[in-house]
Amino acid sequence: MPPLGVIKSALERTTETLAAELAHPSGETPDWTELEWRLATAVAAAHGVAPLLSVCPRWQNPAWNRFIDSQYEHVAQRHQRIAALLDRIDADARDTGIALVALKGSALHALGIYSPGERPMADIDLLVSDAEAERAGHLLEALGYVPSFASWKHRVYKPASGKPVMSLGEHRDTPVNIELHTRIQERLPVSVVDITERVYPRDPQPGINAYPSLGALMSHLLLHAAGNVCGRSLRLIHLNDISLLASRMLRSDWHVLWNRDTGETPWWALPPLRLVARYYQHAVPAALLYELELDCHALLRSVSRHQTLTQASCSELWIHAWAGFEWVRSAREVGSYVAHRLRPSKEARQEREDMLRTQLWLQATPWLKSRQWLRIFTLLTRSVPRMDTMYVVRAALAQAPAART
Secondary structure, three states, rough: OOOOHHHHHHHHHHHHHHHHHHHHHOOOOOOHHHHHHHHHHHHHOOOOOOHHHOOOOOOHHHHHHHHHOOOOOOOHHHHHHHHHHHHOOOOOHHHHHHHHOOOHHHHHOOOOOOOOOOOOOOEEEOOOOOOOOOHHHHHHHHHOEOOOOOOOOOOOEHHHHOOOOOOOOOOOOOOOOEEEEOEEEEEOOOOOOOOOOHHHHOOOOOEEEOOHHHHHHHHHHHHHHHHHHHHOOEEEEHHOOOOOOOHOOOOHHHHHHOOOOEEEEOHHHHHHHHHHHHHEEEOOHHHHHHHHHHHOOOOHHHHHHHHHOOEEEOOOOOOOOOOOOHHOOOOOHHHHHHHHHHHOOOHHHHHHHHHHHHHHOOOOOOOOOOOOOHHHHHHHHOEEEEEEHHHHHHHHHHOOOOOOO
């Protein structure tokens, strides 16, 4: 294992190069070291863009090309399974009179924004009304799914049979989990932003429904990205999603971001849109960014002006003790934020236990099992690497050398 400082620098360099290449493909092979080529596979896998890079102009590195081609094949085969499962869910929901909305990646594929094989889908996200949530759960169980765990955002169902596959990136045999939502909401990091009414159709029909509009889909993509920026878990594929959808939108489509009935403003949309604008020039209307700046509080507005993909994602190697602090908007939220950091709620502790039980990459590390005071003390006294990042780094370093021609 190279020194962590060397890994940190290599992750930043490869992340920013991949982001630039995906946004504006050139085909110019990077002048990377052997370590950087290996870590580039970790970055591409973690950010969900390896299969997309396979349809960009080729770099002169056979091992790299084999990796991205393999990822495309795995994602394409996995997409067939997901599409077939969505068809079964749609048919059964029609028969039982349950209205569902297929979210995020499923919706982007349905619009033809991506072709099969280009965009990975970790799972299927479905939105259902509170009144029909229990029946929707029974529908999934009839399809061979069992409840895995529940969080404040969703309930997760996993196949009754099938085991997770330990691999770098996507694998065709990875079980397809289903996340069932009754609300579309994010904690940023204390206050909850809820846009369910903008996402759920006004007149839903039995079966799988589309979003009410492109603006509604964009609202969800931006709120989801905002939650990930706040938690430093953004992925490059999120920015790519937003840029491609933005290219189809008219100025009037963006009005959905503002809730005219309640006066709520989309202050949370500025950081992800600024990141999109940083890498995908001309994807975001300048006038829209100006309007959002007026709604966003000063600290977040200032931080987001200079933030990079590396800083907002798992490519930032170190855990930050006060990650997301720039998102708090009042003295009361500051107090809640600090209290939650020092003494996590029962719900937060349960979420941590669920992660330890269901995420294989966490089970070999003692960090989440440590007492909260010990974690805080450690973070304040030394740099601690992120477990999710180190998992893909180790997997990438275990691969065969990426020899160049």
